Amino acid sequence: MKIVAAISFAIAVLTTCTVVETAPASGSQSDGLQHHGLRVPLVKRPNHKRDFRAAMAKISHRYPELNLNLGPYDHVPNLLSPRSPHKKDLGRASVMNHGLDIQYYGPVNIGTPPQTVNLVFDTGSADIWFPSAECEMVGCKAHRRFDATKSSTFQKDGRPWTIRYGEGSSASGILGQDVVEVGGVKVHQTIGLALNESITFAQAPEDGIFGLAFNSKQTVKGVKTFMDNAIASKAITRPIFSVYLPSIRMNGGEGGYYLFGAIDHNRYKGRLTSVPVTKQGYWQVHVSDLKFEGQSLAQASEAIVDTGSTLLLVSDAASEAIHKNIKGAFYSKDEFAWVVPCSLASSTQNIYLTLAGKDFHVPVADLAWEPTKEGSSLCYSGVQGGLEGLWVLGDVFIKNNYCVFDLSDKPSIGIAPIRY
Numbered sequence: 059m060k061i062v063a064a065i066s067f068a069i070a071v072l073t074t075c076t077v078v079e080t081a082p083a084s085g086s087q088s089d090g091l092q093h094h095g096l097r098v099p100l101v102k103r104p105n106h107k108r109d110f111r112a113a114m115a116k117i118s119h120r121y122p123e124l125n126l127n128l129g130p131y132d133h134v135p136n137l138l139s140p141r142s143p144h145k146k147d148l149g150r151a152s153v154m155n156h157g158l159d160i161q162y163y164g165p166v167n168i169g170t171p172p173q174t175v176n177l178v179f180d181t182g183s184a185d186i187w188f189p190s191a192e193c194e195m196v197g198c199k200a201h202r203r204f205d206a207t208k209s210s211t212f213q214k215d216g217r218p219w220t221i222r223y224g225e226g227s228s229a230s231g232i233l234g235q236d237v238v239e240v241g242g243v244k245v246h247q248t249i250g251l252a253l254n255e256s257i258t259f260a261q262a263p264e265d266g267i268f269g270l271a272f273n274s275k276q277t278v279k280g281v282k283t284f285m286d287n288a289i290a291s292k293a294i295t296r297p298i299f300s301v302y303l304p305s306i307r308m309n310g311g312e313g314g315y316y317l318f319g320a321i322d323h324n325r326y327k328g329r330l331t332s333v334p335v336t337k338q339g340y341w342q343v344h345v346s347d348l349k350f351e352g353q354s355l356a357q358a359s360e361a362i363v364d365t366g367s368t369l370l371l372v373s374d375a376a377s378e379a380i381h382k383n384i385k386g387a388f389y390s391k392d393e394f395a396w397v398v399p400c401s402l403a404s405s406t407q408n409i410y411l412t413l414a415g416k417d418f419h420v421p422v423a424d425l426a427w428e429p430t431k432e433g434s435s436l437c438y439s440g441v442q443g444g445l446e447g448l449w450v451l452g453d454v455f456i457k458n459n460y461c462v463f464d465l466s467d468k469p470s471i472g473i474a475p476i477r478y
Contacts, residue, residue: 162178162303163177163264166239166240167237168237168238169209169212170210172237173202173209175204177264178264178267178268179268181270181366182271183275184276186250187221187249188201188265188267190251190252192251193254195254196255196260197258197260198254198255199260200259201260201265211246213235214234215233215235215248217232218231218233219277220277229250229254230253232250233248233250234248234249234251236249238284240318243288245284246287246291270365270463271283271339272341273286288318294318297465298319298320299317299318299462300461300462301365302314302315302325302476304478309478321462325460325476328474329474331472333473334468337360338469342362343363343414344359344361345359345360345412346412347411347412348376348412349412351407352410355379356379357372359447361448361449363451363455364451365452368453369441369453370440370441370455371442372441377441380441381396384402384425385399386399395442396442397439398425398437400426400434403426404423405423407421408422409441416473418458418459424440425439426440458476460473460475
């Protein structure tokens, strides 16, 4: 899915400060500590439009090991690529919103002196990679490229790496090590330097990927993730990062950010519910029920909470159960997708997913995702089927629920309704 979350480094020329409190992901009250961090203002990419076909095709290639049934979207070619604070235990990184809820990314500093690249912030992958200055491919030359010869802290590694995101979408190169800094959190990190990129990457505004999944999802085995290194080096005092993604429908897409080692209590309602991670790799959790306006639809599944995916992807049975409750919704054989009236954007109804005994909402209004064609009164739905056994809770879910990803001995995700 093309909505991808991203990070941004606190750029020195920006001096706006915010106050954030830290608290456990379990939802206990503030420990009273206050920390100050620089905030990078939200930047919007003009004239960007949602692309439902690319979003559906991307999910089929993003998770090749899943049991997917996405019809023609399994084979759509030429997709875009997938994808300093006052206190040391707070790393705040704002996100840049590009287009209609479609993409989030931000600058990350690499090396000494720092070189800035724009990376997608992604809980569905684990690698950090971007173009090398040695890459002369069209996909590389369209982006900021990192010049290792200009960094005094760069160390050669030399191991090869390759990432394939689907037909016509791939990148490969060699590994290296250097200082990576985001939101004031600085670690020595293994990075992927792309020497080859598909031409499709040339169309993407981001330069590469900043992965935040577990290290078992690293392309090269044995490489530690950014969070592993940040925790081990005590660059953050708590093994968490929290995500606030803005919604254009709710607040114009303003003010999104990530926090490393901290939680912003002002961004959620009530208390955080600690949802256990059932399998490490992706951020996998168990959805025990699916409801429409409080009524159980008798659907349950394992699921991935993924900031790098756009839609809410469920099984065919679950998608049908949801859309049966929505007047005017139907499965279009022409579009190979569920469509809904675009007027649904004003709906006050809700879908609920039950995690750890707590119901978390997704407004039905968010299902009116993109018109099937210009001027159409029908929209592609923000909920689609095709994922059997492992659903994907993408940004349609995350933009309504504040998420705290906790890498403690028993990993969990703290979730609470988002406050705009």
